[in-house]
Amino acid sequence: MSNALTKTEFNFPGQKSVYHGKVRDVYNINDEMLVMVATDRISAFDVVLPEGIPYKGQMLNQIAAKFLDATTDICPNWKIATPDPMVSVGIMCEGFPVEMIVRGYLCGSSWRAYKSGVREICGVKLPEGMKENQKFPEPIITPTTKAELGLHDEDISKEQILERGLATPEEYALLEKYTLALFKRGTEIAEKRGLILVDTKYEFGKHKGTIYLMDEIHTPDSSRYFYKDGYQERFEKGEPQKQLSKEFVREWLMDNGFQGKAGQSVPEMTPQIVESISNRYLELFENITGEKFEKSENTDIAARIEKNVNEFLKNKNK
Template identity: 65%
Template sequence: MQAIKETNYKFPNQTNFYKGKVRDVYTIQNKYLVMVVSDRISAFDVVLPEPIPYKGQVLNQIAAISLEATKDIVPNWVINVPDPSVTIGRICEPFKVEMVIRGYLAGHAAREYALGKREVCGVKLPEGLKENDKLPEPIITPTTKASVGHDEDISREDILARGIVSEEDYLQLEKYTKALNQRGTEIAAERDLILVDTKYEFGKADGKIYLIDEIHTPDSSRYFYKNGYEELQQKGEPQKQLSKEFVRKWLIENGFQGKDGQQVPLMDKEKVKSISDRYIELFEKITGKSFVKENHENIYNRVENNVLTALKML
């Protein structure tokens, strides 16, 4: 079975190409982006050697469904989804912050809290919380959008004081973030899930703010299963998560956390298939739809032909 490990197309009027950890992004006429979501998988800031069949399709289609379900809240960058693994959209100038919103004390915020900190990104947190507890209300904990290295926490005050985003735009980003999170929470609840935390990225084109990148995917969001949440909290046990945490856990169990000198464990065909199956399960749980496996024979030709057809219509 073929998987999209890397692409190297030369599209008509192509003006740039960027290869990210997971996405191959082609710029057309300096106006449009063709985003090919590959089947590469990364963890601990390392791209693992084996691609995962259907992973790109899963992420791209969850994002497409989620962006369609929220376009009444904020316009988004998408023009067309010509292939299960490809999105074509307008180029926007990205804001140099990621809008992270948290409804629960989990992940990075929980680790900070455990160190005794009662403030994250300038937002005060109450005493007496346990990991994975629901917060009194969702909090926005932005991070800088680093071009190199890791993103870093930043407060609203610092964003405005440093002129990273104008006050008018930032207030609008906050409104959009809260409304998107509310919609995502409602959709998750319909699937018996809890949207724990998520991130949104925004950009500007022709003076208008657009939602960009993927949203509400297992790579950009953390979900808990609603069923059993209260019982696990009362017992102080870890929550059952719907995210790619299972991949990180397998790597840790096999002695890899992305540190110097550590070797990525061998992913045999059985392990690759099990990860692929798990991503398909994530798709079906998050969207409530059955996953349709696209034909993976001649996958590179399929992607190229679908993109070429779509570009003619721009």
């Protein structure tokens, strides 16, 4: 099995700080730019799993870059360049402490809540009598707080966001507008690939008074896709949908007694399991983008990234 990059400790020119997230390591360059490294770490239930997944970071970074470029007419985004297959460099923004989650279908955590009797999520009332994987009449926005590493994100309503001053009414109206427009574009692109964009999340921040779309978009880590072919038939029969998302990792963990709760242990990630997850991400990449995945050289990933980013920063400062 190929190498996986699970940890980075770079020291780039002008570097002021580094933030290690669940999957991405973000380097602050002179309080002006961020160098975001998509590592091969994988998380589920807000827990970083013990093994990295080869090429996952490259796949996520390249999918996100493609969709950021395909949505610049909807709203400005943070991306400036992708100097390495696993790296995006962008404008440093002050992030809103919420994630804008948008759902087109009742599934995943929203279905688990609905099945247990919940009829309101994040202040949004849900109709009675819905079934798993059923399409909502209109997409719904169910934001969460953006938790610190090791803590769980929590559902939050629009009213609570405004009450806590996490965004002004004008800012939140724009976040909602961008979220729904991006989801519509993502849905249209997915449809051309024979896919259904089920749900996803967006993160936004401000730079010099302007709101920017940040981070990744429409990747299998931040989104769930169904195959369009056979969706209706499976739905009518109450069968599980064939999907492209990270849900298969969550399902494997749940089948092995792990849901991120206290006292639970992550099941052993054998080389076979790691390879199967990598292959599933490859399938995701090629289906979502419609392009063949070209594996980057990965004998010394950290050295390659350091060289490419240093060259980019040197040329940027000329």
